[in-house]
Amino acid sequence: MLAIYKTTQQGLERIEHPKNGCWINVIDPSHQEINDLKEWGIETDLINYSLDLDEMSHMERDEEYIFILLRIPYFQGPGTDIPHITVPLGIILTDRYVITICRYENDITRVLVNDKYQGMKTAKRFRFALYIFLEAATHYLGHLRDINKETEVLEDQLQKSTRNREVLELLKMQKSLVYFTTGLHSNQVVMERLQRTQMFKQYEEDQELLEDVITENQQAIEMTGIQTNILNGLMDAFASIISNNLNAVMKALAALTIIINIPTIVASFYGMNVRLPGGEHPLAFLMVLGIASGLILFAVLVFFKRDWF
Numbered sequence: 001m002l003a004i005y006k007t008t009q010q011g012l013e014r015i016e017h018p019k020n021g022c023w024i025n026v027i028d029p030s031h032q033e034i035n036d037l038k039e040w041g042i043e044t045d046l047i048n049y050s051l052d053l054d055e056m057s058h059m060e061r062d063e064e065y066i067f068i069l070l071r072i073p074y075f076q077g078p079g080t081d082i083p084h085i086t087v088p089l090g091i092i093l094t095d096r097y098v099i100t101i102c103r104y105e106n107d108i109t110r111v112l113v114n115d116k117y118q119g120m121k122t123a124k125r126f127r128f129a130l131y132i133f134l135e136a137a138t139h140y141l142g143h144l145r146d147i148n149k150e151t152e153v154l155e156d157q158l159q160k161s162t163r164n165r166e167v168l169e170l171l172k173m174q175k176s177l178v179y180f181t182t183g184l185h186s187n188q189v190v191m192e193r194l195q196r197t198q199m200f201k202q203y204e205e206d207q208e209l210l211e212d213v214i215t216e217n218q219q220a221i222e223m224t225g226i227q228t229n230i231l232n233g234l235m236d237a238f239a240s241i242i243s244n245n246l247n248a249v250m251k252a253l254a255a256l257t258i259i260i261n262i263p264t265i266v267a268s269f270y271g272m273n274v275r276l277p278g279g280e281h282p283l284a285f286l287m288v289l290g291i292a293s294g295l296i297l298f299a300v301l302v303f304f305k306r307d308w309f
Helices: 033-041 044-051 107-113 124-160 165-197 204-270 284-305
Strands: 001-009 011-015 022-027 058-061 063-076 082-094 097-102
Touching: 022 033, 022 107, 022 204, 033 044, 044 063, 044 097, 058 165, 063 124, 082 124, 082 165, 097 124, 097 165, 097 204, 107 124, 107 165, 124 165, 124 204, 165 204
Parallel strands: 022 097
Antiparallel strands: 001 011, 001 022, 058 063, 063 082, 082 097
């Protein structure tokens, strides 16, 4: 999908053909759309970098363009092997256009299309890129909050669990945090490089916005580190909890087995074909039941006293 937007007096509007100062948003481009980008002067390597899911954050500067690749958070959906991952988002700044290229439709470009920032103008290319950086850092924080909520739900389930399903779900969250840690650190390197090169020094507001973006990204890095440490502790703790829960179940089953065997033993003695005490008494059956019941009650009291139930 290829969509072209330009800021007008009415706000961000979609247009049919590229104009000076427009934003070209490309999502999983077709072969024809890739050819269109080439005709507009976009190099094939930049397109491939943006669509390569394994490409790490970096920046390239040329006389005709500035290329910045960020890793942005992406939610694959519940039930997937890794719910929260990162995907590359390519940002190409030329003299005429701002071009964003991504393999998946994502929340960052969707928010910008909805014209979230009133002061955002597609003609101000560097500031537009900074808004993309800011949205990326903000969405990292949002995804981290979602991971924290999912972890709390699993924590409640694990307290009574004897299965591995909840631990495996925690492992998925742990994998997501590994992706986030890698993506955030590589983004931080790119942003700090942009700050050192003073590429956004044209306007004072841009410099301040870049500092805010770096601060927001650093906060996301710290939150990811905290969440990773908490999750590592939970994995170790709940592995022991599951083992203890299973031991408690086995202990209760063993106690129940003993209790059930008591009347069987008594009945076995009085089922012998020999003369037994009270065997000819008219209430012999009730006597046997009484003995068995008394022994069961005694065993239950002993088990409760020893906290075996």
